[in-house]
Amino acid sequence: MGIEKGRRGLVEDLIEKAGGCAVVDGGFATQLEKHGAAINDSLWSAARLIKDPDLIKLVHMEYLEAGADILVTSSYQATIPGFLSRGLSIEESELLLKKSVKLAVDVRDKFWDAKNRISGHGYNRALVAASIGSYGAYLADGSEYSGRYGPHVDLDKLKDFHRRRLQVLVEAGPDLLAFETIPNKLEAQACVELLEEENIQIPSWICFSSVDGENAPSGESFKECLDIVNKSDIVSAVGINCAPPHFIQGLVQKFKLLTEKVIVVYPNSGEVWDATAKRWLPSKCFDDEKFKLFAMRWRDSGAKLIGGCCRTTPSTIRAICKVLKEKTAPP
Numbered sequence: 648m649g650i651e652k653g654r655r656g657l658v659e660d661l662i663e664k665a666g667g668c669a670v671v672d673g674g675f676a677t678q679l680e681k682h683g684a685a686i687n688d689s690l691w692s693a694a695r696l697i698k699d700p701d702l703i704k705l706v707h708m709e710y711l712e713a714g715a716d717i718l719v720t721s722s723y724q725a726t727i728p729g730f731l732s733r734g735l736s737i738e739e740s741e742l743l744l745k746k747s748v749k750l751a752v753d754v755r756d757k758f759w760d761a762k763n764r765i766s767g768h769g770y771n772r773a774l775v776a777a778s779i780g781s782y783g784a785y786l787a788d789g790s791e792y793s794g795r796y797g798p799h800v801d802l803d804k805l806k807d808f809h810r811r812r813l814q815v816l817v818e819a820g821p822d823l824l825a826f827e828t829i830p831n832k833l834e835a836q837a838c839v840e841l842l843e844e845e846n847i848q849i850p851s852w853i854c855f856s857s858v859d860g861e862n863a864p865s866g867e868s869f870k871e872c873l874d875i876v877n878k879s880d881i882v883s884a885v886g887i888n889c890a891p892p893h894f895i896q897g898l899v900q901k902f903k904l905l906t907e908k909v910i911v912v913y914p915n916s917g918e919v920w921d922a923t924a925k926r927w928l929p930s931k932c933f934d935d936e937k938f939k940l941f942a943m944r945w946r947d948s949g950a951k952l953i954g955g956c957c958r959t960t961p962s963t964i965r966a967i968c969k970v971l972k973e974k975t976a977p978p
């Protein structure tokens with residue numbers, strides 16, 4: 648079982664067009680908040696899918712203007728059980744999942760149509776990656792940063808949790824799938840097995856979080872985690888998201904030794920999430936200038952998809968584009 652040839656090259660083609668390194672957008676939820684959206688909610692940014700589609704479109708547009716080559720959709724914490732708990736029906740919940748992809752695709756198409764009328768604009772046609780947050784994200788208890796799901800959560804439970812959302816998101820027609828903040832080996836295995844079982848024909852990446860810069864949050868080694876991901880041809884890229892930036896260079900070097908897949912990194916600003924208070928704690932935090940320096944190091948260490956996660960903004964993405972696409976960066 649594998650991805651048909653024409654689709655498998657999509658990510659690699661984008662990387663080549665972008666000059667060897669493509670830029671993933673930044674903290675979608677962070678930019679929503681900058682516009683005043685309240686997301687201290689168990690659905691987190693997905694709460695805005697119910698109420699604020701125009702704001703979601705604006706944020707996607709801002710990341711495109713900043714030069715993002717890949718837009719990650721608003722579905723990180725959008726799940727069918729999460730929406731059901733708000734009194735929505737299954738049909739309404741599935742429509743919201745599809746809407747998360749459609750909003751991003753529509754904005755990408757509008758942006759690209761407009762840019763195509765101008766010569767030498769320096770942008771690439773962006774890809775839309777449907778965000779699939781971990782089970783811990785859905786739990787809304789911070790466990791995407793601990794990997795502690797408890798003894799009752801086994802492989803089948805994780806596959807059952809991910810299955811329907813995955814099917815619905817794929818039906819909506821994204822270019823790729825972005826599994827985000829996976830905190831342990833078991834969930835990586837669930838994602839890989841599900842992609843195979845569902846015979847998914849679009850590329851995907853699996854990104855882990857990390858809180859010590861060495862291992863997955865569960866304490867399991869990345870060797871164990873990547874051994875699972877490597878077994879599958881269906882996963883195009885593997886990496887780290889929403890970990891502090893100063894861990895990333897070492898992790899890229901480690902991943903280079905553990906996998907031949909494309910390496911994707913999009914760390915947060917270095918701040919720490921307080922899942923009880925639902926806010927970011929002030930802590931060691933890296934600004935856009937630091938991201939410029941780091942991004943070059945991550946590229947030189949072998950990462951080919953680079954961006955920002957929580958607490959980074961379009962200005963971070965603009966800064967990363969400036970250094971990674973020196974000759975072709977958009978204005």
Ligand SMILES: C[S+](C)CC[C@H](N)C(=O)O
Pocket residue numbers: 688689691724783784785786787788789791828889920921922925957
């Ligand atoms: C990427 S984290 C900051 C998203 C929010 C988290 N899952 C929570 O609900 O607490």
Ligand SMILES: N[C@@H](CCS)C(=O)O
Pocket residue numbers: 673674675676677692719720721723778827828888889956957
């Ligand atoms: N891509 C997500 C965050 C993952 S931690 C978002 O910003 O909605």
Ligand SMILES: [Zn+2]
Pocket residue numbers: 888889915956957
């Ligand atoms: Zn994040």
